[in-house]
Amino acid sequence: MVPWPGTTLQSWTPITPAEQAELDALFAEVDRLEGTSCCGCGRELCGHASVIAIQMGAKDAPRCVVCLAQALELPTEDFLGRAVDFLARRDCYRTAWLRAGVREGQADPMRPACLWQAWPTAPAAHTASDRTASTPPAVVHWDLGDEGCGDLALALRCRMADVGPGGLVVIHATDPGAVQDIPAWCRLAGHALLELTPPTYRVRKKS
Numbered sequence: 001m002v003p004w005p006g007t008t009l010q011s012w013t014p015i016t017p018a019e020q021a022e023l024d025a026l027f028a029e030v031d032r033l034e035g036t037s038c039c040g041c042g043r044e045l046c047g048h049a050s051v052i053a054i055q056m057g058a059k060d061a062p063r064c065v066v067c068l069a070q071a072l073e074l075p076t077e078d079f080l081g082r083a084v085d086f087l088a089r090r091d092c093y094r095t096a097w098l099r100a101g102v103r104e105g106q107a108d109p110m111r112p113a114c115l116w117q118a119w120p121t122a123p124a125a126h127t128a129s130d131r132t133a134s135t136p137p138a139v140v141h142w143d144l145g146d147e148g149c150g151d152l153a154l155a156l157r158c159r160m161a162d163v164g165p166g167g168l169v170v171i172h173a174t175d176p177g178a179v180q181d182i183p184a185w186c187r188l189a190g191h192a193l194l195e196l197t198p199p200t201y202r203v204r205k206k207s
């Protein structure tokens with residue numbers, strides 16, 4: 001998929017203070033996410049991936065384009081085409097996207113190599129039938145060590161999205177805060193805490 005054939009992306013210059021504030025806020029969000037790790041797979045997010053994560057509403061549990069595409073059951077390249085097509089028509093996002101390209105020294109602003117060439121063989125999205133066949137796994141093991149994605153509850157929420165209803169999760173977490181955080185998160189999210197023997201926790205996802 002070639003996004004917006006025949007068009008050239010142009011940066012947008014805010015006119016009103018409100019527009020400027022909106023753009024500044026988006027830039028600040030991108031700067032916050034850039035360099036952080038995808039909660040799904042651990043890939044580092046570049047500026048472009050950060051812009052896409054924000055536009056997809058995933059800024060609190062940032063995911064790379066490969067994981068976002070999988071969540072939507074789209075091949076990565078199709079997802080990228082759609083995401084860029086979307087942001088091209090929105091002044092703030094388009095400007096943040098172009099800013100990322102300049103900062104990263106990307107020659108092609110429309111198809112930056114950081115996304116299009118770094119992950120060309122990214123696994124295609126699971127189809128609905130694949131997903132039914134492969135999930136929910138009977139037991140999922142997570143080794144969180146002494147850290148999650150900076151925030152244990154956020155890391156758990158993000159990973160739980162990949163577990164089917166009723167799935168059993170065995171968590172290994174040595175973070176001293178986990179003994180409070182994991183039960184609190186279970187109560188809040190409605191999951192059943194079956195075992196609490198730090199550093200091991202067994203959780204059943206709500207159905």
Ligand SMILES: [Zn+2]
Binds near residue numbers: 040041065066068
């Ligand atoms: Zn990812």
Ligand SMILES: [Zn+2]
Binds near residue numbers: 048104112114115
């Ligand atoms: Zn990039």
